[in-house]
Amino acid sequence: MKKKLLIVEDEFVVANDLRLILQKVGYQVCGMADSFQSALDMIEEHQPTLVLLDIYLKGPKTGIDLARILHEKDIAFVYLSANNNQKVLEEAKATQPYGFLVKPFREKDVLVALEIAYYRHAHSLEAKLRKEQSLQVELARIMAAKLHWEERLLQMAIHLQQAVPFDYIVLGLKKAEEDLPRAVSFFRTGFNEYQSIMLPDLKNMVGVSAEQFAELCHHIFKQGPTLHNGSDFEEECNRMPVKKLLSKKLGLNSNLYVPLTMANGEIFFFSFLNRREDAYTSEHLDLVERLQATLTLSIGRLLAFEEIERLTEQLKREKSYLQEEVKTSSNFEEIIGSSYKMLRVFDLVTQVAPVDTSVLLLGESGTGKELVARAIHNLSSRKDKLLVKMNCAALPANLIESELFGHEKGAFTGAMEKRIGKFELAQGGTIFLDEIGEIPVDLQSKLLRVLQEKEIERIGGSTTIKVDVRIIAATNRNLEEEVAAGKFRLDLYYRLNVFPVTLPPLRERKDDIPLLANFFGHKFSRKTGKPFHGIKAEAMDEMLRYHWPGNIREMENLVEQAFVLNDGRSPLQWGRPLNNDRVVPESLVVEMVPKTLNDVKEGQLAAEREYILSILKQTNGRIRGAGGAAELLNLKPTTLESRMEKLGIKKMHILKDKETGS
Numbered sequence: 001m002k003k004k005l006l007i008v009e010d011e012f013v014v015a016n017d018l019r020l021i022l023q024k025v026g027y028q029v030c031g032m033a034d035s036f037q038s039a040l041d042m043i044e045e046h047q048p049t050l051v052l053l054d055i056y057l058k059g060p061k062t063g064i065d066l067a068r069i070l071h072e073k074d075i076a077f078v079y080l081s082a083n084n085n086q087k088v089l090e091e092a093k094a095t096q097p098y099g100f101l102v103k104p105f106r107e108k109d110v111l112v113a114l115e116i117a118y119y120r121h122a123h124s125l126e127a128k129l130r131k132e133q134s135l136q137v138e139l140a141r142i143m144a145a146k147l148h149w150e151e152r153l154l155q156m157a158i159h160l161q162q163a164v165p166f167d168y169i170v171l172g173l174k175k176a177e178e179d180l181p182r183a184v185s186f187f188r189t190g191f192n193e194y195q196s197i198m199l200p201d202l203k204n205m206v207g208v209s210a211e212q213f214a215e216l217c218h219h220i221f222k223q224g225p226t227l228h229n230g231s232d233f234e235e236e237c238n239r240m241p242v243k244k245l246l247s248k249k250l251g252l253n254s255n256l257y258v259p260l261t262m263a264n265g266e267i268f269f270f271s272f273l274n275r276r277e278d279a280y281t282s283e284h285l286d287l288v289e290r291l292q293a294t295l296t297l298s299i300g301r302l303l304a305f306e307e308i309e310r311l312t313e314q315l316k317r318e319k320s321y322l323q324e325e326v327k328t329s330s331n332f333e334e335i336i337g338s339s340y341k342m343l344r345v346f347d348l349v350t351q352v353a354p355v356d357t358s359v360l361l362l363g364e365s366g367t368g369k370e371l372v373a374r375a376i377h378n379l380s381s382r383k384d385k386l387l388v389k390m391n392c393a394a395l396p397a398n399l400i401e402s403e404l405f406g407h408e409k410g411a412f413t414g415a416m417e418k419r420i421g422k423f424e425l426a427q428g429g430t431i432f433l434d435e436i437g438e439i440p441v442d443l444q445s446k447l448l449r450v451l452q453e454k455e456i457e458r459i460g461g462s463t464t465i466k467v468d469v470r471i472i473a474a475t476n477r478n479l480e481e482e483v484a485a486g487k488f489r490l491d492l493y494y495r496l497n498v499f500p501v502t503l504p505p506l507r508e509r510k511d512d513i514p515l516l517a518n519f520f521g522h523k524f525s526r527k528t529g530k531p532f533h534g535i536k537a538e539a540m541d542e543m544l545r546y547h548w549p550g551n552i553r554e555m556e557n558l559v560e561q562a563f564v565l566n567d568g569r570s571p572l573q574w575g576r577p578l579n580n581d582r583v584v585p586e587s588l589v590v591e592m593v594p595k596t597l598n599d600v601k602e603g604q605l606a607a608e609r610e611y612i613l614s615i616l617k618q619t620n621g622r623i624r625g626a627g628g629a630a631e632l633l634n635l636k637p638t639t640l641e642s643r644m645e646k647l648g649i650k651k652m653h654i655l656k657d658k659e660t661g662s
């Protein structure tokens with residue numbers, strides 16, 4: 001195929017002379033232009049492979065102006081000039097021509113210069129291509145390597161430096177549902193030396209709030225690729241004050257931003273910034289865009305692996321959680337009760353279950369709050385996702401926080417591995433915050449924020465995670481009293497108390513006692529295979545007279561003990577009398593009908609303390625196990641312990657009181 005040439009020369013005689021020389025040896029001359037504009041038009045129309053270019057042309061623009069465009073378009077060009085002005089020659093040289101012919105020239109010189117120009121052009125193209133290919137291979141290798149996200153981005157930046165020079169680079173991934181990108185930035189401090197600046201540090205450095213920073217990101221991510229040099233860059237900064245602050249701080253004067261859209265719609269972006277005012281050209285932009293195919297493929301694969309790892313981790317956690325939960329799982333049919341008070345509870349539960357409202361379950365210990373929480377979850381559209389339980393009384397404050405929100409590796413001493421919290425585990429499902437009244441005050445504000453913003457931050461993490469979780473909270477305390485005593489935040493109380501459901505104590509629904517007792521008898525029989533022959537009439541009467549301070553949990557325990565001791569041929573009877581004298585005084589049984597703040601009973605706490613101390617003395621301070629104080633009081637040991645802490649009861653008290661015989 002003939003090589004296509006364009007001659008750009010304002011003197012017709014010279015141009016025509018050249019045309020004849022070239023055509024004679026077989027070149028195809030696609031045109032002769034005498035001005036910048038006509039040359040541009042012909043280039044557009046004929047796409048020549050080489051241009052012979054005079055410096056001075058008709059019109060205001062010169063051949064040097066045209067050379068800059070040819071350079072960007074990757075078209076080889078050779079200057080033709082009679083000019084020997086040093087300044088002009090310097091300027092021409094800066095455009096990186098493929099040759100120089102000084103007028104008047106001989107035919108032989110023209111042909112040799114063209115041969116050399118073609119050879120150099122082909123060679124430089126090949127070199128460029130090879131460089132680009134090796135960059136692509138390197139980037140793919142980095143993406144496939146087992147590296148931390150930050151290290152991976154640093155390696156990418158180091159390799160990109162050769163192709164797109166920068167003093168500062170921000171690169172990372174932006175997911176649609178997250179405000180802030182998963183990005184890292186690197187500041188060049190020496191040859192192959194970079195200081196990484198994470199997003200939180202960046203916020204500190206430029207002194208802008210997280211919201212302002214998110215706003216800047218939001219603005220930038222709406223843009224397509226952009227290239228700003230010098231005054232253009234300044235103007236851009238004037239439009240974005242945060243960018244201006246950052247650029248001033250680091251002395252930056254030009255910017256190339258390229259977003260690459262992944263197959264799933266996420267955006268992988270590069271923002272190269274340079275101290276030089278004219279660092280970036282459209283060639284850089286094209287190069288980064290050409291990397292798209294390689295990058296989208298390898299980043300897509302990397303993200304898929306990460307997602308698989310995350311899901312595997314989640315599955316592992318769910319599996320062990322579910323294994324634990326199997327023992328306690330239940331559905332609506334297992335809630336026994338036909339008393340009007342329980343029917344009222346069922347009505348409320350059926351009403352609230354399908355809507356996503358937060359529910360606050362109130363009621364004495366052992367009245368079935370957890371069972372009802374499960375029923376609400378099972379009757380809701382979230383039933384196929386997890387119901388995750390968190391007992392807020394069972395752990396110290398610092399552990400509750402990490403249990404709820406999770407932590408990053410190294411977030412605190414002992415945080416050896418990253419761990420997701422219960423809120424994340426319950427994603428799409430329900431979280432049951434049992435004994436919410438025990439949650440420490442400083443954590444209450446964090447919890448409130450999560451309920452309001454519907455997003456969490458892992459301890460030691462820098463990004464927020466959106467959570468879609470329904471909240472069911474429960475307490476056997478009077479939260480209004482806690483609010484009055486300054487132990488529970490009023491705003492959190494209002495947030496949780498959207499739909500309160502109060503579970504009646506067993507003594508207020510005596511009609512349900514025979515039903516429940518027989519239900520438990522059959523349940524243990526099914527579990528063990530041992531026959532159940534009902535309950536002795538006297539035993540049943542005793543149950544009906546009994547005050548049931550520990551409610552249904554107490555009844556379940558009682559029936560279980562009797563069932564174990566039973567010979568399997570006769571009805572059940574109790575091993576010990578159900579003694580109302582030993583019943584917890586009214587003061588310990590927290591009144592669950594919501595009270596006004598004025599109703600707080602002064603002497604209640606003192607009486608409760610007195611009573612717990614007397615039981616502890618009986619058990620020699622032993623809380624757990626058979627015959628321990630928790631069993632006698634029909635409380636969970638953890639609940640009793642936290643109650644003791646609240647009431648200021650320590651082991652020493654118990655022993656001292658015993659020694660003095662008081």
Ligand SMILES: Nc1ncnc2c1ncn2[C@@H]1O[C@H](COP(=O)(O)OP(=O)(O)OP(=O)(O)O)[C@@H](O)[C@H]1O
Nearest residue numbers: 334335336364365366367368369370371476552553
């Ligand atoms: N209506 C009911 N029908 C059948 N079993 C019940 C009923 N209510 C409670 N139970 C059983 O009683 C025991 C205690 O119930 P649950 O743990 O739900 O009470 P709770 O109010 O959450 O107690 P706490 O406040 O101490 O956590 C559980 O084993 C539960 O299965």
